[in-house]
Amino acid sequence: MSAWEVVIGLETHAQLQTKSKIFSGASTAFGADPNRQACAVDIALPGVLPVLNREAVVCAIKFGLAIGAQIAPRSIFARKNYFYPDLPKGYQISQFELPVVSGGGLTIRVGAGETAQEKTVRLTRAHLEEDAGKSLHEDFHGRTGIDLNRAGTPLLEIVTEPDMRSSAEAVAYAKALHSLVTWIGICDGNMQEGSFRCDANVSVRKPGGPLGTRREIKNLNSFRFLQQAIDYEIQWQINEIEEGRKIQQATVLFDPDTGETRAMRSKEDAHDYRYFPDPDLLPLEIKPDWIAEVRSSLPELPQAMQQRFQADYGLSAYDAATLAATRASARFFEDTVAAAGKEQAKLCANWVMGELAARLNRDEKEIAASPVSAAQLAGMVRRIADGTLSSKLAKEVFEALWNGEGQDADAIIEARGLKQVSDASAIEPIIDTVLAANQKSVEEFRAGKEKAFNALVGQIMKATQGKANPQQVNELLRKKLGV
Amino acid sequence: MSLSLDDVSRIARLARIEISPAETEHTRDQLNHILAFVEQLQAVDTTGIEPMAHAVDVVQRLRPDAVTEADRRDAFQAIAPETEAGLYLVPRVVE
Numbered sequence: 190m191s192a193w194e195v196v197i198g199l200e201t202h203a204q205l206q207t208k209s210k211i212f213s214g215a216s217t218a219f220g221a222d223p224n225r226q227a228c229a230v231d232i233a234l235p236g237v238l239p240v241l242n243r244e245a246v247v248c249a250i251k252f253g254l255a256i257g258a259q260i261a262p263r264s265i266f267a268r269k270n271y272f273y274p275d276l277p278k279g280y281q282i283s284q285f286e287l288p289v290v291s292g293g294g295l296t297i298r299v300g301a302g303e304t305a306q307e308k309t310v311r312l313t314r315a316h317l318e319e320d321a322g323k324s325l326h327e328d329f330h331g332r333t334g335i336d337l338n339r340a341g342t343p344l345l346e347i348v349t350e351p352d353m354r355s356s357a358e359a360v361a362y363a364k365a366l367h368s369l370v371t372w373i374g375i376c377d378g379n380m381q382e383g384s385f386r387c388d389a390n391v392s393v394r395k396p397g398g399p400l401g402t403r404r405e406i407k408n409l410n411s412f413r414f415l416q417q418a419i420d421y422e423i424q425w426q427i428n429e430i431e432e433g434r435k436i437q438q439a440t441v442l443f444d445p446d447t448g449e450t451r452a453m454r455s456k457e458d459a460h461d462y463r464y465f466p467d468p469d470l471l472p473l474e475i476k477p478d479w480i481a482e483v484r485s486s487l488p489e490l491p492q493a494m495q496q497r498f499q500a501d502y503g504l505s506a507y508d509a510a511t512l513a514a515t516r517a518s519a520r521f522f523e524d525t526v527a528a529a530g531k532e533q534a535k536l537c538a539n540w541v542m543g544e545l546a547a548r549l550n551r552d553e554k555e556i557a558a559s560p561v562s563a564a565q566l567a568g569m570v571r572r573i574a575d576g577t578l579s580s581k582l583a584k585e586v587f588e589a590l591w592n593g594e595g596q597d598a599d600a601i602i603e604a605r606g607l608k609q610v611s612d613a614s615a616i617e618p619i620i621d622t623v624l625a626a627n628q629k630s631v632e633e634f635r636a637g638k639e640k641a642f643n644a645l646v647g648q649i650m651k652a653t654q655g656k657a658n659p660q661q662v663n664e665l666l667r668k669k670l671g672v
Numbered sequence: 673m674s675l676s677l678d679d680v681s682r683i684a685r686l687a688r689i690e691i692s693p694a695e696t697e698h699t700r701d702q703l704n705h706i707l708a709f710v711e712q713l714q715a716v717d718t719t720g721i722e723p724m725a726h727a728v729d730v731v732q733r734l735r736p737d738a739v740t741e742a743d744r745r746d747a748f749q750a751i752a753p754e755t756e757a758g759l760y761l762v763p764r765v766v767e
């Protein structure tokens with residue numbers, strides 16, 4: 190029994206996929222020369238005024254609808270005041286009271302395969318805000334360099350209730366959220382470029398007891414770091430408490446090189462942000478007809494699609510969740526099924542999740558860029574279904590398709606003579622030859638050694654270059670041996 | 673409600689405004705004078721009235737999502753105290 194219960198809440202910053210910034214008409218494209226995409230508003234020249242980007246609001250509405258949250262008919266922008274050189278206004282425009290999205294939840298699957306458990310993580314809120322610029326501390330003879338290209342980039346900060354109980358649950362939530370925001374097209378999900386980053390609030394307590402003091406791990410930009418940082422932090426907090434020390438509320442950073450978390454030195458006033466409504470921005474009004482318009486633009490959501498996969502195709506919850514992990518994978522699967530026939534859905538699922546996924550993974554390719562198209566895979570699946578291909582021959586066909594060595598499965602089967610042989614009159618003479626050449630195995634089998642039977646099957650398959658229908662070989666061989 | 677000298681020093685520190693002890697006293701008196709006005713306002717019964725976030729009762733106008741700003745880095749950096757390699761330079765800040 191574990192003596193400690195872990196309590197985790199996540200705050201995620203998702204960068205919204207808009208062309209221009211949240212309050213200015215400067216570009217948000219990644220990787221530009223420093224400060225070439227920082228306009229007068231972004232660098233906070235005196236006298237400038239922010240004007241809200243409609244598309245950023247659309248993104249927030251889409252997200253709210255996708256998680257079943259309330260969309261505020263009226264929400265307020267606030268100034269969050271702090272001083273740092275990459276925040277030239279001296280405040281960040283964010284939302285405090287009355288965020289655009291509140292409530293809702295996200296269903297996650299924790300654990301592996303068919304034994305995974307479902308759980309719903311409740312969301313507290315999601316609000317719109319602007320990103321800060323970037324500080325570069327090296328190479329400027331004791332000075333800090335400031336790049337304000339990122340300043341003013343629209344973010345949706347998504348906050349959960351403290352509903353997660355392990356690093357595995359936190360990672361499952363982060364993955365589900367990542368999948369959702371990319372699915373509905375509001376965020377590109379690029380974690381290396383910082384488009385999707387997590388802060389984790391971690392505390393431990395005696396089961397059922399009051400919440401412990403939390404520490405916040407900042408800026409985790411990979412699922413692996415999220416897991417490592419939380420695991421380290423949990424162990425650290427348990428050790429501290431068991432050795433009689435108290436946890437102090439703190440902001441900590443994770444060092445990927447050492448795998449440790451470490452408290453940032455912070456001034457006592459650091460968290461006094463003195464929020465107040467931004468007088469430069471009027472209340473944001475979202476009317477029901479706007480919400481309805483956005484709702485009609487949403488694609489089918491992952492949860493609904495998973496249920497449909499189970500109901501229509503007879504797939505397991507695990508298969509459905511795996512295939513609908515991304516929109517691209519779901520589309521590929523559905524295209525394959527559409528071409529192969531609905532009754533082959535399970536076979537299609539097995540190939541998409543099995544051989545295709547493994548091959549994509551090995552070559553570090555996205556499914557959208559798969560060398561084997563859905564139509565090609567479907568063509569091959571049809572040949573497995575009608576008995577032309579054994580699973581072994583199918584692998585060879587798949588490999589050839591992958592390498593572009595044929596237009597479709599039928600062309601490859603034809604060119605290489607890969608047709609499975611299910612014709613008894615063709616297989617029987619081969620069996621006779623093999624039996625004649627392997628009298629010893631035959632005697633061993635008659636003496637009760639089942640292994641010898643398998644050896645004979647192996648010989649026959651070899652003699653047919655793997656083309657004989659294995660099931661039929663089994664049957665014919667047993668008949669010949671009189672068993 | 674009234675502010676102490678410590679309150680004023682703290683607010684000044686948060687706003688990064690340097691004030692002398694004499695200014696602190698003067699500022700405290702001024703702020704307390706403003707707070708006295710606020711007290712009069714607070715005497716008004718506002719039961720059942722929805723708070724406003726802005727003095728005028730209109731809503732936010734929205735912009736279409738289009739890039740409308742050209743690169744004016746050279747003009748902006750011409751009036752910056754110090755720049756290098758396209759970056760604005762500031763006294764070193766490290767957490």
